[in-house]
Structures are given as structure tokens and as C-alpha cells.
Amino acid sequence: MANPLLLTGPTGSTMLRDVARGLAQPQKELAPKYFYDERGSRLFERITELPEYYPTRTERAILHARMPALMHALRPATLVELGAGSAAKTRLILDAMHAAGSGSHYVPLDVSASFLADSATRLRVEYPWLRVMPVAADFTDRIPLPAGLPRPLLMAFLGSTIGNFSKSEAVRLLRRARGALTAGDRLLLGADLRKNVARLEAAYDDADGVTAEFNRNMLRVLNRELGADFDPDAFDHEARYNTAEHRIEMHLVARMPLTVQIPGAGTFRFDRGESVRTEISCKYDRPALNAMFALAGFHIETWLTDPAHDFALVVAAPLPGDA
Numbered sequence: 001m002a003n004p005l006l007l008t009g010p011t012g013s014t015m016l017r018d019v020a021r022g023l024a025q026p027q028k029e030l031a032p033k034y035f036y037d038e039r040g041s042r043l044f045e046r047i048t049e050l051p052e053y054y055p056t057r058t059e060r061a062i063l064h065a066r067m068p069a070l071m072h073a074l075r076p077a078t079l080v081e082l083g084a085g086s087a088a089k090t091r092l093i094l095d096a097m098h099a100a101g102s103g104s105h106y107v108p109l110d111v112s113a114s115f116l117a118d119s120a121t122r123l124r125v126e127y128p129w130l131r132v133m134p135v136a137a138d139f140t141d142r143i144p145l146p147a148g149l150p151r152p153l154l155m156a157f158l159g160s161t162i163g164n165f166s167k168s169e170a171v172r173l174l175r176r177a178r179g180a181l182t183a184g185d186r187l188l189l190g191a192d193l194r195k196n197v198a199r200l201e202a203a204y205d206d207a208d209g210v211t212a213e214f215n216r217n218m219l220r221v222l223n224r225e226l227g228a229d230f231d232p233d234a235f236d237h238e239a240r241y242n243t244a245e246h247r248i249e250m251h252l253v254a255r256m257p258l259t260v261q262i263p264g265a266g267t268f269r270f271d272r273g274e275s276v277r278t279e280i281s282c283k284y285d286r287p288a289l290n291a292m293f294a295l296a297g298f299h300i301e302t303w304l305t306d307p308a309h310d311f312a313l314v315v316a317a318p319l320p321g322d323a
Contacts, residue, residue, distance in 0.1 A: 020265035028276040043214040067096035075102035076154035084108030163282040174296030204239035212237030251275035
């Protein structure tokens with residue numbers, strides 16, 4: 001899982017196109033951004049509090065311990081956050097920016113205009129010194145920034161959301177981020193690190209079944225938004241580690257032969273045991289991140305981890321002339 005891209009009623013044609021294209025693949029798949037209606041977002045918050053799910057609390061601990069010194073070193077004037085969500089962890093960066101006497105602007109970027117507006121209202125009350133400039137956009141398509149932002153700029157991409165993209169997709173996204181940055185700007189990325197497979201699988205298949213319900217909730221979203229007739233209870237949740245690709249894959253596995261109707265998209269058949277992949281969550285080590293950043297026009301400047309080396313926060317600098 002990752003920081004939520006909250007669902008805001010994407011245009012029917014966009015969602016229908018995504019779903020029809022994904023279910024037509026040899027390995028059926030659905031985009032993880034469709035997890036996050038209101039119920040899905042609440043379930044995700046419950047997941048972050050589960051004992052098995054270490055990434056959120058570990059990333060938060062690194063932010064708490066390391067942001068004061070990092071903000072004094074970087075002294076960003078503007079913080080841009082991709083997939084901002086509720087900006088819960090972001091407050092640790094904002095507090096450190098303010099203590100360093102550097103930053104005065106915050107640009108949260110997410111797909112949900114209404115959610116962003118609510119979050120911005122709260123932040124303006126909590127941080128009267130901060131100019132909050134929300135941007136409603138899907139950063140997987142574009143990263144539009146307000147004109148005239150004070151520099152240097154720190155672009156944050158937290159929660160190991162980068163892991164939800166294949167390597168080629170991740171490089172394209174990072175290149176898009178690189179195009180929005182200038183020489184003095186920096187990218188702050190959260191990345192989950194490789195570790196014991198049993199521990200990884202447990203983080204995505206908790207004993208209380210919260211992640212299973214979160215996974216099946218996507219089918220409820222499709223039923224509501226597209227008029228599909230999925231039976232969520234006809235699918236089992238499965239989390240498996242793909243050793244070759246170094247990633248967790250979440251699947252919904254049909255318990256029996258099924259036929260699903262989606263108005264405007266057609267009929268989709270599932271054999272017993274056939275799955276639809278709903279999420280990938282890639283796990284990294286430092287050489288893998290070095291290579292990915294280099295392809296995207298960055299080099300790693302700072303590498304921060306927790307004592308157990310479960311998670312990394314990486315500061316990356318743009319390579320000269322690579323925008």
C-alpha cells in the first residue's frame with residue numbers, strides 16, 4: 001500500500017477505459033488508485049495502525065528524527081507533495097521547515113479537489129504563517145505547479161508510493177518530477193526496502209483481515225461508479241511476493257467461475273482460481289534506487305534509514321542538464 005490517491009469521481013470515461021483495458025490483459029489488473037473512496041481511505045488508515053504493517057510508522061519515525069537537521073541543511077522555500085492525502089506526515093516536514101526559518105509555501109497535489117480544500121483549510125488554521133496552494137491533479141499524468149513559487153523547492157513523494165509502479169513507470173514518473181525541478185531543488189522519496197519474505201507478506205495480509213477487506217473494497221467502488229456487478233465475497237484476497245521482480249503483488253482470486261458485466265465495457269469471465277492483480281508494491285535496495293534515479297536524471301545525495309534498515313528516505317538532486 002501507499003499514500004492514498006483519493007478517488008473523487010474520475011470521469012466515467014477515464015475510469016471505464018482504465019478498467020476495460022486492465023481486465024482485458026492476460027493477467028487481469030486494476031489500478032490501485034481505485035481503492036480510495038471514502039471507505040477505502042478509512043480502511044487504509046486502519047491498515048497503517050496494524051502491528052504487521054511497519055512502513056507508515058517507520059517512515060514517520062525517520063521523518064521525526066531526521067527532518068530538523070535536513071531542513072536546516074536544505075532550507076527549502078517551498079514544499080510540494082505528490083499524493084498529499086491528509087498531509088499527516090507532512091506536518092513533520094512543515095514543522096522542521098518553520099524551525100529552520102526557511103519555508104513559507106506548501107503545494108499539496110492530489111486528485112481530490114474537495115479533500116485538498118478541506119486539508120488546506122485545516123493547515124491554514126494550524127500554520128498561519130504558511131501559504132497553502134493546493135493543486136488538484138493526477139500526478140501520474142502531469143505535475144502542474146503554480147507559477148512563481150519561491151525556490152529552492154523540495155518535492156516530497158512519501159509512503160513508498162513509488163513502489164506501486166513498475167520500473168519503467170517509476171522512471172517515467174521520476175522524469176516528470178525532474179522536469180518540474182531546477183538545479184537547486186531536491187526530491188525527497190520514501191522507499192520500502194527488501195527484507196524477509198514472510199514479514200513482507202504478513203504486512204499485506206494481516207491476521208485481522210483488514211487488508212483483505214480493503215482489497216475487496218475496490219470491487220464495491222467499481223460497482224458503484226460504473227454499475228458493474230462484481231460480487232466482492234466471491235473473491236479471496238491474496239498477497240504474494242514475486243522474488244524475480246522484488247515486489248509484493250496483491251490479487252483478488254475468483255473462488256468459482258464468474259461472469260461480470262460492466263456497462264459500456266462488456267462481459268468479463270473469470271475461471272475458478274483466476275486472479276485480478278490490484279496492486280504491486282516494489283521493494284528496493286540502494287543499488288536499485290541508484291539505477292532508477294540515474295535513469296530519471298537524478299543522483300542520490302542523502303540516504304536515511306531506520307536502525308533496522310526497513311525503510312529509506314532518500315534525498316535526490318537533479319543531474320545537470322537532464323531536465
